[in-house]
Amino acid sequence: MVRSGKPSEASWTGRVPGLGTGLVSYEDSISPEFYELEREAVFKRAWLNVGRVEQLPRKGSFFTKELTVAATSVIVTRDLDGRVHAFHNVCRHRGNKLLWGETPRDETSGVCRQFMCKYHGWRYGLDGELKFVLQEEEYFDFDRSEFPLVRVHCEVWEGFIFVNLSREPSQSLPDFLGPMVRGLEGYPFHLFTERYAFKADILSNWKIFLDAFQEYYHAPILHSQQQVPALRSFDTGFKVPYFQMDGPHRLVSTGGWKGVPRHMSPPENLYPIEHQVQAGMMGPWERPDIPELDPANLPPGINPGGLDPWSISNFQIFPNFVILLYERGWYLTYQYWPTSHNTHTWEMSYWFPPSRNASERIRHEVTAVVSKEAGLQDAGTLDGTQMGLESRVIDQWPLCDQEVTVRHLHKAVGDWVQSHLRDGQPEGRRDGEAVRA
Ligand code: FES
Numbered sequence: 239m240v241r242s243g244k245p246s247e248a249s250w251t252g253r254v255p256g257l258g259t260g261l262v263s264y265e266d267s268i269s270p271e272f273y274e275l276e277r278e279a280v281f282k283r284a285w286l287n288v289g290r291v292e293q294l295p296r297k298g299s300f301f302t303k304e305l306t307v308a309a310t311s312v313i314v315t316r317d318l319d320g321r322v323h324a325f326h327n328v329c330r331h332r333g334n335k336l337l338w339g340e341t342p343r344d345e346t347s348g349v350c351r352q353f354m355c356k357y358h359g360w361r362y363g364l365d366g367e368l369k370f371v372l373q374e375e376e377y378f379d380f381d382r383s384e385f386p387l388v389r390v391h392c393e394v395w396e397g398f399i400f401v402n403l404s405r406e407p408s409q410s411l412p413d414f415l416g417p418m419v420r421g422l423e424g425y426p427f428h429l430f431t432e433r434y435a436f437k438a439d440i441l442s443n444w445k446i447f448l449d450a451f452q453e454y455y456h457a458p459i460l461h462s463q464q465q466v467p468a469l470r471s472f473d474t475g476f477k478v479p480y481f482q483m484d485g486p487h488r489l490v491s492t493g494g495w496k497g498v499p500r501h502m503s504p505p506e507n508l509y510p511i512e513h514q515v516q517a518g519m520m521g522p523w524e525r526p527d528i529p530e531l532d533p534a535n536l537p538p539g540i541n542p543g544g545l546d547p548w549s550i551s552n553f554q555i556f557p558n559f560v561i562l563l564y565e566r567g568w569y570l571t572y573q574y575w576p577t578s579h580n581t582h583t584w585e586m587s588y589w590f591p592p593s594r595n596a597s598e599r600i601r602h603e604v605t606a607v608v609s610k611e612a613g614l615q616d617a618g619t620l621d622g623t624q625m626g627l628e629s630r631v632i633d634q635w636p637l638c639d640q641e642v643t644v645r646h647l648h649k650a651v652g653d654w655v656q657s658h659l660r661d662g663q664p665e666g667r668r669d670g671e672a673v674r675a
Pocket residue numbers: 329330331332333334355356357358359360
C-alpha cells in the first residue's frame with residue numbers, strides 16, 4: 239500500500255479542532271430527511287442575509303424575499319422614520335399573502351405608504367401596524383392593535399440586512415458573525431451603489447454549489463481557459479495561501495495579483511473585449527480613484543493573512559451567504575437558497591461604485607459578464623456531482639488540505655443539526671476555533 243500526504247499537524251485542516259482528516263460523507267446533500275432537519279436546525283435559526291440597505295433607498299421602500307426553505311416569505315421595509323423592519327408576508331385576516339409580483343410566488347419591491355391585502359383590503363403600515371379594516375364594525379370584540387403583521391427579527395450590519403426566523407435568536411447578529419467576519423467592518427460598502435444581479439435555478443443541493451466556490455483546487459482545471467499561465471497547470475495546480483475558520487464561518491484569501499497580473503496574460507487567455515476595455519474576471523484593471531478603496535486604507539480584517547500580493551478575500555458567512563472582496567476595488571455577493579434536498583436558487587450580485595462615464599460603465603458590465611461566465615462553468619458541473627452522489631455507489635470521500643473549507647461547511651451544518659436534535663439550540667460560535675496562518 240502506498241500512502242502519501244502531509245501530516246495533519248502541518249496542515250490547515252489539522253489546525254481546526256475536531257475537523258479531522260478522514261473520509262467524509264455527503265449524505266447531508268442527498269438525503270430528503272436530512273434536508274428537513276437542516277430546514278429546522280439551520281435555516282429557521284441562523285441569521286440569514288436577505289439584502290442590503292441600498293435596496294431600501296427611501297422612506298416607504300420595501301422588498302419581499304421568498305424563503306422557501308423556511309416555508310415563508312418576508313417583507314422588508316423602511317418606515318417613515320427611516321427604520322428597517324421585517325415581517326412575515328401574511329395577512330392577519332385569513333392568511334392571504336400580502337405582497338407578490340406577477341404571481342404569488344414572485345418577489346416584488348417598490349415604494350408605498352401602506353400595504354393593502356388583495357383579498358378584503360386590510361391595510362398595514364410600514365411598521366406592520368394594522369391601519370384599516372373593511373367594515374370593522376362587523377367584527378366581534380375586535381381591537382385592531384392586536385393584529386399587526388408578524389414581526390421577524392431583523393438587524394442591519396454594515397448595510398447588510400439579516401433576518402432570523404427563530405422565536406428568540408440565541409445570539410445577537412454581531413455575536414453570531416464573530417470576530418473574523420466582523421473584520422469586514424469599516425469597508426466602504428455604502429459606496430457601491432451600482433449593482434448587476436443574476437439568479438439561477440440549480441439542480442443540486444445548496445452545499446454542493448457552496449463547495450464549488452469555496453475551494454480553488456478546481457480552478458486550473460475547470461477554468462483552464464481563463465487562467466493566467468502561472469496558475470494554469472494540470473500537473474502542479476494552484477494553492478491558496480491563506481484560510482481561516484471562525485465558528486461556522488470561513489475565509490479564503492488568494493494572492494498573486496501583482497506577481498501575475500491578469501491583464502498581462504497572453505491574448506489567448508483573455509476575451510478580445512477584455513483587452514479592448516481593460517476589464518475582466520478580476521474587475522476593471524484600474525482601481526477606482528477612491529481613497530477608501532486603496533488597499534493601504536482598508537480595514538486589516540479584509541486581508542487578515544497580510545498577503546502581499548493579495549487579490550480576493552472570500553468570506554463564507556454561515557449558512558448560505560458569501561462576500562468576495564477584490565483588490566481592484568469592487569465586491570461580489572452570492573446567496574444559495576435551498577428549494578429542496580437537491581435543488582436551490584442561486585443569486586449573484588456585482589457591486590461597483592457608480593460609473594462616472596461610459597467607459598467605467600462598460601468596464602463594470604464586462605466584469606459582470608466575464609465573471610458570470612466563470613460562475614456558469616462552476617454551475618455546469620453541479621447536477622453531474624449531484625447525480626454521482628445520489629447514485630450512492632460510494633459513501634465516503636477524500637478531501638485534501640486545499641478543500642478544508644468544504645470539510646468545515648459540512649461539519650458546521652452537521653453540528654447545528656446534531657445540536658438541534660440534542661437540545662433544540664443552534665450550535666453557534668465556540669470560542670477558540672479561530673485558525674490563523
Ligand atoms: S385575507 Fe387579507 S384582507 Fe382578508
